[in-house]
Amino acid sequence: YEMYDSVDNNSGMKYKMVKTVPYKGEKEKACFVTLARNSDLYGLLKAIRSVEDRFNNKFQYDWVFLNDDEFSDEFKRLTSALISGETKYGLVPKEHWSYPDYIDLDKAAAARKKMAEDGILYGGSESYRFMCRYESGLFFKHPLMDDYDWYWRVEPDVEFFCDVDYDVFKFMKDNNKKYGFTISIVEYLATIPSLWNTTLDFFNENPEYLHPNNMMDFVSDDDGYSYNLCHYWSNFEIASLEFYRSEAYTKFFDHLDRAGGFFYERWGDAPVHSIAVSLLMDRSEIHHFDQIAYFHPPFYSCSVDEETRIRNKCSCNPQKDFTWQGYSCTSRYYKINNLEKPDGWFEHVE
Numbered sequence: 247y248e249m250y251d252s253v254d255n256n257s258g259m260k261y262k263m264v265k266t267v268p269y270k271g272e273k274e275k276a277c278f279v280t281l282a283r284n285s286d287l288y289g290l291l292k293a294i295r296s297v298e299d300r301f302n303n304k305f306q307y308d309w310v311f312l313n314d315d316e317f318s319d320e321f322k323r324l325t326s327a328l329i330s331g332e333t334k335y336g337l338v339p340k341e342h343w344s345y346p347d348y349i350d351l352d353k354a355a356a357a358r359k360k361m362a363e364d365g366i367l368y369g370g371s372e373s374y375r376f377m378c379r380y381e382s383g384l385f386f387k388h389p390l391m392d393d394y395d396w397y398w399r400v401e402p403d404v405e406f407f408c409d410v411d412y413d414v415f416k417f418m419k420d421n422n423k424k425y426g427f428t429i430s431i432v433e434y435l436a437t438i439p440s441l442w443n444t445t446l447d448f449f450n451e452n453p454e455y456l457h458p459n460n461m462m463d464f465v466s467d468d469d470g471y472s473y474n475l476c477h478y479w480s481n482f483e484i485a486s487l488e489f490y491r492s493e494a495y496t497k498f499f500d501h502l503d504r505a506g507g508f509f510y511e512r513w514g515d516a517p518v519h520s521i522a523v524s525l526l527m528d529r530s531e532i533h534h535f536d537q538i539a540y541f542h543p544p545f546y547s548c549s550v551d552e553e554t555r556i557r558n559k560c561s562c563n564p565q566k567d568f569t570w571q572g573y574s575c576t577s578r579y580y581k582i583n584n585l586e587k588p589d590g591w592f593e594h595v596e
């Protein structure tokens with residue numbers, strides 16, 4: 247390893263950094279990306295430690311942190327101390343974390359109040375809505391992301407339980423994959439009542455964007471008439487930035503944004519990404535990372551196949567695996583793509 251002095255660009259403060267000697271193989275233009283508040287620091291350190299131990303210390307990919315507020319010096323010191331690649335800290339521009347001028351603020355406030363009364367998760371939260379809108383259609387526009395073609399999203403309090411010994415970004419590129427997930431799940435309908443009809447309007451107006459080999463059957467049980475609420479859990483994503491920057495995605499997001507559902511309802515970035523990925527991509531470009539054992543509260547993915555867990559030095563409990571449970575959509579994903587489920591999956595269904 248190497249030890250060297252580092253200076254924080256913003257504060258001029260000096261600190262020591264320890265870096266393992268960089269991976270000599272060819273690296274992709276890829277980074278980790280984390281949207282976080284200063285108060286997320288300690289939950290994030292645990293997550294970063296786990297990513298570094300299981301994957302990144304072998305590859306030294308960069309890590310981009312984004313925040314709607316300035317990161318504290320403490321946040322920068324403690325996160326960059328753990329990360330083997332370069333670390334970059336960006337401020338979300340105000341216009342990406344506020345209301346577009348066409349949003350009716352009273353209507354948005356009334357919607358929050360109603361959803362809070364109805365007991366909907368984050369129903370009364372304004373910042374959660376800014377977050378979902380930002381993660382849906384804006385994070386990849388941050389100038390710090392310009393250097394990259396691929397990202398792996400990491401959130402506070404997540405954990406990884408198996409060694410990942412290959413370069414996942416190179417895997418994506420070499421296998422023509424554009425979106426990778428670990429956990430899928432059904433959404434709360436109350437957060438997205440008009441999302442599907444807004445989506446249908448978009449494709450009626452722009453039928454050329456519907457991919458001829460799309461995965462409509464992941465998101466709809468009736469050939470597009472209605473949404474079945476299935477989505478990839480977007481707190482983990484390994485995906486192509488080129489996809490999000492495409493004309494098709496840009497127009498799709500703008501159409502959703504105009505409709506106002508990020509504020510008048512509580513559209514999550516997970517169903518938004520998932521619907522877009524399912525309808526705009528070739529279905530062969532979507533990948534299930536079945537061996538990246540992962541936890542984001544409250545759900546685990548942990549391979550039920552013991553041989554896989556041994557080979558990858560996993561530390562998770564397969565009894566907790568969510569992959570083949572009823573509220574997961576991964577069985578559906580396997581079925582519609584004629585993929586074979588791992589041996590023993592049935593013993594783990596409750």
Ligand code: GDP
Nearest residue numbers: 281282283286312313314373374377401402481
């Ligand atoms: P959940 O996973 O849906 O329960 O939502 P989280 O609280 O984990 O938020 C999703 C991501 O957005 C996490 O990476 C959070 O750190 C981040 N996040 C959520 N709210 C805010 C916010 O108000 N400001 C910033 N900067 N990040 C936020």
Ligand code: MN
Nearest residue numbers: 401402481542
């Ligand atoms: Mn989270």
